[in-house]
Amino acid sequence: MIYDNFSNYSAWHNRSVLLSHLLKEKAKGYCPKDNVFTEEYEFVRHALFTDPDDQSGWFYHLWLLDQTVKLETLLVSSWPPHGSNLSLSVDGSFGDCSLSPFTSLQTNTRILPLVLYFSEPVENVCSSTVVIECENIASNELVWRSLSGDGTGSAQAWLTYLNFPEEHAHSEKAYQVKVSLARSQGIFSSTGVHHGDFSHIEFSVSVPPYRSEHVDLKNEGKISWSDESFCTHDAQFLESVLVNLFHLERTKIDETVVDYQWNITTINNEISHCRELLSTMNCKIGKLTLARLLMAHDTLMSYAGTSHRNVSPHAEILQLYDDLKNMDPAHLHYYQDEYSLVLLKQIIYNQELLLKHCREYRDPYFPRINNFCLRFNNLSLSSIGSMEQLLWVQVLDLSYNQLMTLEGLEVMQLLSCLNVSYNKLCSFTALEPLKLLRSLKVLDISYNEIGAHSIDTRRYLCSSPLNHRSGGDWKTEESEIHCAEVADYWEAYAIFKGLNLIQLDLKGNAVSNEKIKSLLIKLLPSLKWLDGESCQ
Known part of the structure; x- marks a missing residue:
């Protein structure tokens, strides 16, 4: 049917389904897979060059691309990183402002989050499926949870907590931690691909001696996100921190060497053919495919451990999405989201660019936060990505962007201060990823669009606490909050009830009024500052 009519979506789709089945069964003539896909790329190329504006062949090409980059599931990063030496500050104070976010962690407990990112x-x-070896920690008693808000039990990031016992000694104690993911059929992806490599992470954690006195963080002043509160770090200090970051990033976690040569060669070949086609005509789906091919090549190179930062394709990809926004305004939001993901990756994976976004917070009235701040403000970001490289971030500024959701931030388990003011968040439901952040103390959501839209189709993704199916999460007899108060703002209740915020800014949103402020003060007993005013 395809030979008679290239513009046959059903025939192309049926070809992909049939080919998948034949490859899975290793049918005669369909092995090895590399040879089969090489022939399929050549076949679909004839259709693309015959009529580049016909999208049916491009969809099949996209399916081939997906199969080419579908590899064994890999453990790509973790917190703490492999090879790191971490020091806990259990009194909540950093003291020395020169401390690196890779060597120090603020906490008023002896509990350390452990995050695995696939x-x-x-x-x-x-x-x-994950074995942890550490003194005084029983691996079989640890509970892992997926850092995903969809409730499916499938996620790229997984979390557990290491609880170090209280030592009454007068000296610091160092713990050696080894995390092992054995080669087994236990961990598998949603597509059925198993984690096939033996992986291990080793790091050390220094825990100070037990102190009986309680540290009350509520006695601190409020944080200001103004430019005057931030300054550029000492150049030598910044360089040492980021050298550490890029060294840890390149540290090999998966032990087995995988040969990606065919995959990389095939993608390179397709990039060349796509450029050839675009040299003869201005084809929007051709530009989109080229952008996807360049990103696929970049991903494969990173998995292969090949140093490619000096020949980064990100600038070209950004230009392609800029062109597409002008050529196809009907899909502007999609292109802007993809542009944002590429822009973040370009910054995060480039040491020189990342340096420009690192700042030091130097307010003398609030010393109990990590002074190392990452500022991604004023970048017109509409989506968030490359979170696997930001697990270490504790202070993040995303203000003055175009974010409509905070999806992705749930993996940043160290995050204590977050500024997302002046974005396009239109409901409390958009804040749902923050429910998973135990360490969050300071949150600025001012000057968004919360409450400005009468109909919010996302609000029903957040279960009402008044619904009997919510599992009895809210009991009136145990709360000072009346049903009537919650009924009007149950989304806010569902988001904020589990947080331990000290400072919250809500002003500038349509929903901001005395009624909801009263509810938030009751919901957040540790809250000291609300919209810049003391509430205690």
Whole structure:
């Protein structure tokens, strides 16, 4: 049917389904897979060059691209990183402002979050598939949870907590931690691909001696996000921190060497053919495919461990999406989202560019936060990505962007201060990822669009606490909050009830009024500052 009519979506789709089945069964003539896909690329190329504006062949080409970059599930990053030496500050104070975010962690407990980040969403991460060796910690008693808000049990990032016992000694104690993911069928992706490599992470944690006195963080002043509160770090200090970051990023976690040569060669070949086509005509789907091919090549090179930062394709990809925004305004939001993801990756994976976004917070009235701040403000970001490289961030400024959701931030388990003011958040439901952040103390959501839209189709993704199916999460007899108060703002209740905020800014939103402020003060007993005013 395809030979008779290239513009046959059903025939192309049927070809992909049939080919998938034949490859899975290793049918005669369909092995090895590399040879089959090489022939398929050549076949679909004839259709693309015959009629580049016909999208049916491009969709099949996209399916081939997906199969080319579909690899074994890899563990790509973690917190703490492999090879790191971490020091806990259990009194909540950093003291020395020169401390690196890779060597120090603010906490008023002896509980350390451990995050594993995979190359794609996986399932069945548990005490039987992940073994942790550490003094006084029982690996089989640890509970792992997926850092995903969809409730499917599948996520790229997984979290557990290491609880170090209270030592009554007068000296600091160092713990050696080893995390092992054995080669097994236990951890698998949502597409059925198993984590096939033996992986391990080793790091050390220094815990200070036990102190009986309680540190009350509520006695601190309020944080200001004004430009005057930030300054550029000492150049030598910044360079040492980022050298550490890029060294840890390149540290090999997966032990088995995988040969990506065919994949990389194939993608390179397709990039060349796509450029050839675009040299003869201005084809929007051709530009989109080239952008996807360049990103796929970049991903494969990173998995292969090949140093390619000096020949980064990100600038070209950004230009392609800029062109597409002008050529195809009907899909402007999609192109802007993709542009944002590429822009963040360009910054995060380039040491020189990342340096420009690192700042020091130097307010003398609030010393109990990590002074190392990452400022991604004023970048017109509409989506967030490359979170696997930001697990270490504790202070983040995303103000003056175009964010409509905070999806992705749930993996940043160290995040204590977040500024997302002057964005396009239109409901409290958009804040749902923050429910998973135990360390969050300071949140600025001012001057968004919360409450400005009478109809919010996302609000029903957040279960009402008044619904019997919510599992009895809210009990009137145990709360000072009346049903009537919650009924009007149950989304806010669902988001904020589990947080331990000290400072919250809500002003500038349509929903901001005395009624909801009263509710928030009751919901957040640790809250000291609300919209810049003391509430205690």
